[in-house]
Amino acid sequence: MKKYIVVGLIVLVGAVLLLRPLFGTDEIAAGEGDELPAIFTFQENLATVGDETAPLEIEIVSEVAKLELFYNDSLLKTWNDPKETVQFTLEAGAFGVGTRTLNLLSTLKDGSSFVDNRMVRVLSDIIPVKKVAKIVGEHPHEMTSFTQGLEFYKGKLYEGTGDPGDQGKTVVAEVDLATGKHLKSIGLQAGYFGEGITILNDTLYQLTWKNNKCYYYDVNTLQLLGEFNYKGEGWGLCNDGTSLIMSDGTERIVFRNPSTFAIERTIEVYNNEGPINYLNELEYIEGKIYANVWTTASLAVIDPASGKVLEQINAKELFEKGRGYGEVMNGIAHNAQTGKTYMTGKNWIKLFEVQFVEP
Numbered sequence: 139m140k141k142y143i144v145v146g147l148i149v150l151v152g153a154v155l156l157l158r159p160l161f162g163t164d165e166i167a168a169g170e171g172d173e174l175p176a177i178f179t180f181q182e183n184l185a186t187v188g189d190e191t192a193p194l195e196i197e198i199v200s201e202v203a204k205l206e207l208f209y210n211d212s213l214l215k216t217w218n219d220p221k222e223t224v225q226f227t228l229e230a231g232a233f234g235v236g237t238r239t240l241n242l243l244s245t246l247k248d249g250s251s252f253v254d255n256r257m258v259r260v261l262s263d264i265i266p267v268k269k270v271a272k273i274v275g276e277h278p279h280e281m282t283s284f285t286q287g288l289e290f291y292k293g294k295l296y297e298g299t300g301d302p303g304d305q306g307k308t309v310v311a312e313v314d315l316a317t318g319k320h321l322k323s324i325g326l327q328a329g330y331f332g333e334g335i336t337i338l339n340d341t342l343y344q345l346t347w348k349n350n351k352c353y354y355y356d357v358n359t360l361q362l363l364g365e366f367n368y369k370g371e372g373w374g375l376c377n378d379g380t381s382l383i384m385s386d387g388t389e390r391i392v393f394r395n396p397s398t399f400a401i402e403r404t405i406e407v408y409n410n411e412g413p414i415n416y417l418n419e420l421e422y423i424e425g426k427i428y429a430n431v432w433t434t435a436s437l438a439v440i441d442p443a444s445g446k447v448l449e450q451i452n453a454k455e456l457f458e459k460g461r462g463y464g465e466v467m468n469g470i471a472h473n474a475q476t477g478k479t480y481m482t483g484k485n486w487i488k489l490f491e492v493q494f495v496e497p
Contacts, residue, residue, distance in 0.1 A: 175200040176220070176244040177254045184240070184256060187410070188263020188446075189231040196224040196242060208241040209233065209258075228258075234444045235260045236389075236406030236413075262408045262446040268497065271437070271453035271481065275491030278318035281464065282307075284484045287335030287344070287375060287419060288469035291357060295471065298335035298344050300484075301328070308332035310344050310360065318489065324360040326353070334375030334419055336382060338396050343382060345372030352399055366399035374420035374429065378442065383427060385420055389413035391427065391445070405445035407438060414438050414447060421470040423479065430468050437470070451494050456481060460488035 179195040186192050196205070198220050205217040207226060210233065215226055230238070242254040279285075284307070287298035295315050301308040308330055311323035326332060326346075333345035342357045352366040374385040381393040381402055393402045407414045407429070416432035426448065427440040435457050439449035453467060461467075464485035472479045482489040 173199060174244065174252045174254050175202050175246060176205055176224075176242060176252070178240075178242060178256055179223075180256075182256075183258065184228075184230070185259045185261065186228075186230045187261045188235075189229070190263070192228045192230055192258075194226045194228050194240075196220075196226070198222055198224065201247070202244045203247045204245040206243040206245075208239075208243065210238050230258050230260050231263075233260075234405060235262050235408035235446055259412075260408070261412065262410050262444075264446050264448060265410050266439075266447045266450040269449055269451045269494045270497045271451055271456060271490075271492045272495050273455055273459065273490050274493050275478075276459075277315055277480075277489040277491070279460070279482050279486050279489040280318050280320070281462065281485050281487055284465075285419075285469040285482055285486070286333045286484075288471040288480070288482065289335055289337055289376075289421070290471050290473040290475075291337040291342075293473065293475045295473075295480075296335060296337065296342065296357075297469070298332050300331050300333065300347065301326075302331075304328055304331075308346075310335055310342060310355065312360070315489075322360055324355065324362065333372045334385070336375045336377045336420075338377045338379070338382065341396070343375060343396070345375050345384065347371055347373075368399060373432075374418050376420040376422040376427065378422050383420060383422065383442070385417040385429065387416055387418070387432065389415050389417065391417065391420075391429075391440070391442075393442075405440075405442070407440050407445045407447060409438075409447040409450070419468045419470060421472055421479075423472045428470055428472075430470060432468075433466050435467055449494070452497075453481065453492070456483070456490055456492070460486045460490060462487040 176198050205220045207215045238258045240256045240258050244252045284300045286300045289296050295313045297313050298310045306328035308326040309323045311320040331347040333347050335344045340357050342355045344353045354363050371386045373387045376383045382396050384392050389407045392404045418430040418432040421428045429438045435454045437451040438447050467483040469482040
């Protein structure tokens with residue numbers, strides 16, 4: 139039996155709110171009524187690492203007809219007429235890293251139900267490999283471009299920009315790599331702040347920051363084809379050839395259907411110490427997600443299946459040579475035809491060809 143760690147108490151209000159959609163409104167959660175008929179014997183919440191297991195003990199306080207243990211919305215175990223104490227070994231990492239809910243549902247013979255709940259935080263069991271972004275080439279970059287998205291498609295470079303001055307400067311454009319000039323572009327009206335872009339099956343997708351819209355265009359003409367609505371903020375966007383992959387500025391990344399923009403699945407991004415927040419512009423390179431971490435000179439390289447951070451890349455050299463009077467680093471694009479990768483930043487004066495190497 140592997141070790142587990144009991145960490146400080148997390149306020150259970152959030153867990154109760156998450157629990158309501160799953161179990162309905164008739165159950166009595168911890169702290170809302172009389173003493174619960176079945177409870178976890180540990181008083182605090184759990185933290186575990188990767189695929190380690192956590193032994194759970196449940197005390198049966200009064201007569202229970204049925205006891206059910208849920209991990210998020212998955213039923214792990216059912217006991218009928220349990221007595222005194224119940225033991226269970228939780229494989230917390232089975233659903234990947236991140237914050238999960240552990241819910242104990244007791245049903246009495248009269249049909250009434252009670253819930254005891256805890257939070258479980260699963261850290262990555264991988265210590266990320268440390269790398270640096272080495273500059274191997276330089277190209278001009280338009281200082282007026284507040285870069286939010288950067289992508290190659292069929293050998294051509296495309297850029298999406300934001301509009302911090304609310305002056306109608308959000309555009310998506312095809313860019314000449316040699317000069318940094320926009321060859322053709324299309325813009326959005328003032329009040330629409332463009333964010334990440336990606337291109338899949340000749341369709342260019344463009345997020346907006348707080349407008350809750352994703353616009354999509356014919357990549358060859360940049361003609362607007364339509365829009366999708368979504369909840370929350372839009373930050374970064376890439377694709378794996380099948381799904382659109384989107385960040386919202388938190389540690390969460392969602393995979394969306396390119397035809398409907400419906401959420402297919404969600405991962406949380408964690409290293410061995412905790413979550414990586416402020417995930418921004420994204421790029422999918424050879425089976426991994428590369429994410430700019432907003433306001434920093436670092437990239438997180440993420441396993442798209444589990445959310446575990448595999449590598450952390452320091453790109454400080456790019457700041458020193460390319461930033462000028464610009465803002466933070468943002469924009470990473472991989473040219474699959476040449477195998478070359480490029481990075482820049484918001485209002486930077488240069489676009490860099492880079493290689494990721496161990497220091």
